Amino acid sequence: MKKTASEITFDETRRQQFRQQLLDWYAAEQRDLPWRSSGLPYQIWVSEAMLQQTQVATVIPYFYRFLAAFPTIASLAEAEPQQVLKLWEGLGYYSRARNLQKAAQQMVEKFGGEIPADYEAFRQLPGVGPYIAAAVQSIAFDRPFAVVDGNVKRVLARLLGIDAPVNDPKSLIIFQQFADELLEKSRPGDYNQAMMELGALICRPKQPLCGNCPVRENCFAVAKNMQPELPKRLVREATPVQHWLIAIVEKKDVVLLVRRPENGLLGGLWEFPTVENVSGTMDEKTVIQSIRDVCGVSVSGVKSLEPVRHAFTHFKIICHVFRCEYVSGDIAVANSRDFVWVKWSQISDYPLPKTHHKILDQLGDRQTRLLI
Numbered sequence: 001m002k003k004t005a006s007e008i009t010f011d012e013t014r015r016q017q018f019r020q021q022l023l024d025w026y027a028a029e030q031r032d033l034p035w036r037s038s039g040l041p042y043q044i045w046v047s048e049a050m051l052q053q054t055q056v057a058t059v060i061p062y063f064y065r066f067l068a069a070f071p072t073i074a075s076l077a078e079a080e081p082q083q084v085l086k087l088w089e090g091l092g093y094y095s096r097a098r099n100l101q102k103a104a105q106q107m108v109e110k111f112g113g114e115i116p117a118d119y120e121a122f123r124q125l126p127g128v129g130p131y132i133a134a135a136v137q138s139i140a141f142d143r144p145f146a147v148v149d150g151n152v153k154r155v156l157a158r159l160l161g162i163d164a165p166v167n168d169p170k171s172l173i174i175f176q177q178f179a180d181e182l183l184e185k186s187r188p189g190d191y192n193q194a195m196m197e198l199g200a201l202i203c204r205p206k207q208p209l210c211g212n213c214p215v216r217e218n219c220f221a222v223a224k225n226m227q228p229e230l231p232k233r234l235v236r237e238a239t240p241v242q243h244w245l246i247a248i249v250e251k252k253d254v255v256l257l258v259r260r261p262e263n264g265l266l267g268g269l270w271e272f273p274t275v276e277n278v279s280g281t282m283d284e285k286t287v288i289q290s291i292r293d294v295c296g297v298s299v300s301g302v303k304s305l306e307p308v309r310h311a312f313t314h315f316k317i318i319c320h321v322f323r324c325e326y327v328s329g330d331i332a333v334a335n336s337r338d339f340v341w342v343k344w345s346q347i348s349d350y351p352l353p354k355t356h357h358k359i360l361d362q363l364g365d366r367q368t369r370l371l372i
Contacts (some may be wrong), residue, residue, distance in 0.1 A: 010160060010218075018159075018218050019184040019191065025214035026194035029201070031056070034063060036193070041115040041140035042073055048135045049096050049127065053313075056200070062091055074113045077104040085268050085351035092354065094267055099127025117141045130176075139189040146179035147192045148172065151199025156182075157231030158203060161220035166231040240315045245275040245282055246308075246359070247291045249299055251326040251341060257350060258295065259338040265312070270340075270350040272359075282320045291324065295339065296332035299324035308358045319355050321362075 010018075030036070033056065035047035046066060050059045066087050070076040076084070081101060088097035103125040107113055115136065116122050123133045134145035153166040153175050160178060164171035184191040202209045208227050210216055221227045249256040249272070257270040273294045280286070284302045291299050305321040331339050342350065347360070 014218055015182055018182065018215050021214045021218075022194045022198065023184065023187065023190060026190060026197055030193070030197055031201075034060065039140070041117075041136065043067060044140045045115055045132070045136050046100065048132050049100055050091060052096065052131075053093055054091055058091070062088070072113065073104045073107050073115070076101055077108045077113070081268060082351060086349075089269075089351045090354060090357070094269060096127060098262070098267060102126040103128060115140065117143070119143060119145060135192060138192050142187075142189055144183060144185040144188045146176070146183040146188070147196065148175050148179050149196060151196045151203070152179060154205065154231050155195055155199045155203045158208070158221035158227060159215065159219050161224070161226070161230070163230070163232050165234045167233050167236075239311075242277045242315055242317045243279070243282075244317050244319045245278045245287065245290050246271070246319050246321045246355070247273045247287060247294075247299070248305075248321065248323045248359075249273060249291060249295070249297065249326055250323065254341040254343050255347065256295065256326070256331070257340050257342050257347070266353050268351070269353050271353055271356060278320070282322075287322045287324065292329075297329035298327040300327050301325045305359070306362055308355050308362070310355045310358070317355070319359075321359055 033047075035043045043063075047059065047063055050062055050066075069083070069087055070079060079101065081098070084097050084101050085094060088094060091097075106125055107115060110116075111121075117137070117140075119133055119137045122128055122137060123130070128136075131147055131149055134147045137143035138145050138147065150166070156162055156175055156178050157164075157166060162174065162178065164174045166175070179195075198213070198215075202213050210219070210222050210227060213219065213222075216222045221230050256273060258273055259270050260266050260268060262268050273291055275290045275294060278290075287302050288299055291297065302322050302324045305323065308319040308321060310317050310319065340350075352360075
């Protein structure tokens with residue numbers, strides 16, 4: 001049976017002890033992160049958007065580059081969308097970048113180029129869900145909103161013995177209830193960051209460092225020796241695998257790129273002509289016909305490269321990559337998408353999916369590409 005607040009003995013005295021132990025530990029052990037040292041609402045917002053589904057170590061260099069290019073909300077609002085995507089290239093979940101810019105534009109229009117210090121107003125902006133709203137409002141403005149992310153869920157599950165599966169969307173209301181009850185309302189920003197820091201550094205998914213935990217004396221999992229069993233997770237079905245056909249269409253020293261639709265997977269990025277979710281044999285005849293269907297041109301000299309593998313959140317892909325030479329035909333890309341012939345030396349100017357960086361790594365430098 002899933003725990004509810006009334007079933008767990010964690011009275012106000014223990015809660016206050018827990019809060020103080022947590023905040024004392026955080027004051028001494030917190031990591032020196034760039035968005036913490038600045039305390040600027042804009043930088044906190046950008047960091048929280050980047051940190052969704054992404055490790056801190058990965059985010060830091062992206063954060064510095066992004067802020068160097070767009071030091072203010074107004075500069076982000078006015079930027080070319082392709083520049084925003086280029087600076088996000090490699091972080092994945094590109095809707096985060098598009099929504100950041102859309103939200104920045106609305107802030108310029110409605111809030112004088114500032115983040116509104118109001119939860120509900122901020123929550124209405126593109127890409128601002130309950131987590132980002134609570135994080136930014138608490139950290140930047142000391143508003144009493146508790147955050148619930150993967151780290152916080154894990155800490156709460158072990159601390160309180162919650163057996164609701166952390167990966168079940170239905171469980172969010174349970175974890176939010178406990179997070180709200182434990183929140184230190186006089187220091188919500190520090191408290192929220194301390195909870196996330198505890199999950200990241202101490203209460204790790206595997207091999208938690210319970211001996212170093214500042215709140216171990218109040219922890220259900222430690223008392224019951226149940227750290228390996230908590231948190232509970234739903235067993236997911238096997239991740240489906242899709243096969244994609246990717247064609248590198250070359251014409252002398254230029255190569256064809258097509259821009260993906262703004263909405264959807266990898267929205268707004270540029271790619272080699274691609275056919276998703278292909279079934280059956282991918283021989284030369286299939287490749288030639290697929291390219292004709294996708295972009296209306298005839299090709300010859302089809303050569304296969306090593307397949308490229310990549311994992312998205314809900315499925316994996318195997319990219320079957322082919323090089324070929326343009327022969328004839330006017331380009332007519334499906335869905336009226338943009339296309340461009342690009343010199344190999346200029347291809348890095350365009351925001352590309354991670355799969356394409358793997359392909360480019362396989363091809364080597366520009367001189368090698370032209371000789372293959």
